[in-house]
Amino acid sequence: MCGICGCGQPNGSVKIKKVTANMAEEQNHHHNHHQENGHGHHSHEHAHRHGKTVLEIEQDILGKNKLLAERNRGYFEAKNIFAVNLVSSPGSGKTALLERTLIDLQKERPCFVIEGDQQTSNDANRIAATGAPAVQINTGKGCHLEADMVNDALKQLQPSDNSLLFIENVGNLVCPAMFDLGEGARAVIISVTEGEDKPIKYPDMFHSSQVCIINKMDLLPYVNFDVEKAKEYARRVSHITEFIELSATTGEGMEKWYDWLRDAAEGR
Numbered sequence: 001m002c003g004i005c006g007c008g009q010p011n012g013s014v015k016i017k018k019v020t021a022n023m024a025e026e027q028n029h030h031h032n033h034h035q036e037n038g039h040g041h042h043s044h045e046h047a048h049r050h051g052k053t054v055l056e057i058e059q060d061i062l063g064k065n066k067l068l069a070e071r072n073r074g075y076f077e078a079k080n081i082f083a084v085n086l087v088s089s090p091g092s093g094k095t096a097l098l099e100r101t102l103i104d105l106q107k108e109r110p111c112f113v114i115e116g117d118q119q120t121s122n123d124a125n126r127i128a129a130t131g132a133p134a135v136q137i138n139t140g141k142g143c144h145l146e147a148d149m150v151n152d153a154l155k156q157l158q159p160s161d162n163s164l165l166f167i168e169n170v171g172n173l174v175c176p177a178m179f180d181l182g183e184g185a186r187a188v189i190i191s192v193t194e195g196e197d198k199p200i201k202y203p204d205m206f207h208s209s210q211v212c213i214i215n216k217m218d219l220l221p222y223v224n225f226d227v228e229k230a231k232e233y234a235r236r237v238s239h240i241t242e243f244i245e246l247s248a249t250t251g252e253g254m255e256k257w258y259d260w261l262r263d264a265a266e267g268r
């Protein structure tokens with residue numbers, strides 16, 4: 001797990017805030033010079049102080065997370081909300097994909113967004129500009145979202161029945177794989193600028209996802225990226241059968257993603 005980066009600590013530094021379109025504008029005129037300074041200890045120090053091994057602490061954290069994830073899942077089921085957890089390395093285009101998706105799908109059904117980043121409300125501001133209600137979670141030192149953060153965010157967001165909920169995880173292909181958020185599906189995004197070997201380098205993330213989006217297809221002519229090879233690598237480490245090639249910038253291929261979302265939301 002990610003004991004080294006400190007994200008196994010109690011979530012004292014996590015901040016959750018609702019972002020509206022007005023705030024988005026205001027923030028754009030504001031530069032935030034304050035980098036948060038964590039005071040946490042590495043979790044192995046933590047472990048020794050409490051007489052527990054790192055492994056025991058990891059099991060505690062993941063076990064507790066799993067319970068809270070099931071609570072979220074029950075909430076989604078009761079309200080018929082289809083929740084998608086978007087995971088990728090930083091910059092693969094999660095927010096860009098969401099911006100276009102929200103513009104196109106909000107007419108069909110209500111959409112809500114939970115944004116996860118270590119710092120800033122940049123992504124929630126981008127989302128709020130589309131008119132979709134958005135809540136930003138800042139994880140501080142944490143490198144992934146956890147089920148209790150999503151639970152807290154849901155209380156602020158109050159997504160309506162029969163809606164789509166998009167959860168943009170922290171850009172990271174490692175730790176978010178281990179944390180169930182109670183989502184109905186996990187979508188892993190790779191972009192053609194990252195190299196086709198990501199699935200075999202970060203197999204857990206692909207193993208735990210149901211659909212794989214290959215983004216930035218508009219850049220394919222300019223980069224060395226073998227799409228078929230990327231899919232073959234992903235199949236090697238996962239059960240993913242659905243690959244969606246698209247460009248969040250040009251909009252090419254987005255219909256297939258929308259069809260997938262519609263089917264998945266209907267449980268097909």
Ligand SMILES: Nc1nc2c(ncn2[C@@H]2O[C@H](COP(=O)(O)OP(=O)(O)OP(=O)(O)O)[C@@H](O)[C@H]2O)c(=O)[nH]1
Nearest residue numbers: 089090091092093094095096171215216247248249
């Ligand atoms: N050419 C091209 N650029 C894209 C595409 N999708 C996203 N980008 C660009 O890639 C950069 C990163 O996109 P984001 O949407 O911020 O990526 P992200 O995954 O949300 O990044 P983090 O939230 O930081 O993890 C931006 O400059 C986007 O404009 C695409 O399909 N084609």
Ligand SMILES: [Mg+2]
Nearest residue numbers: 094095123168
């Ligand atoms: Mg983003």
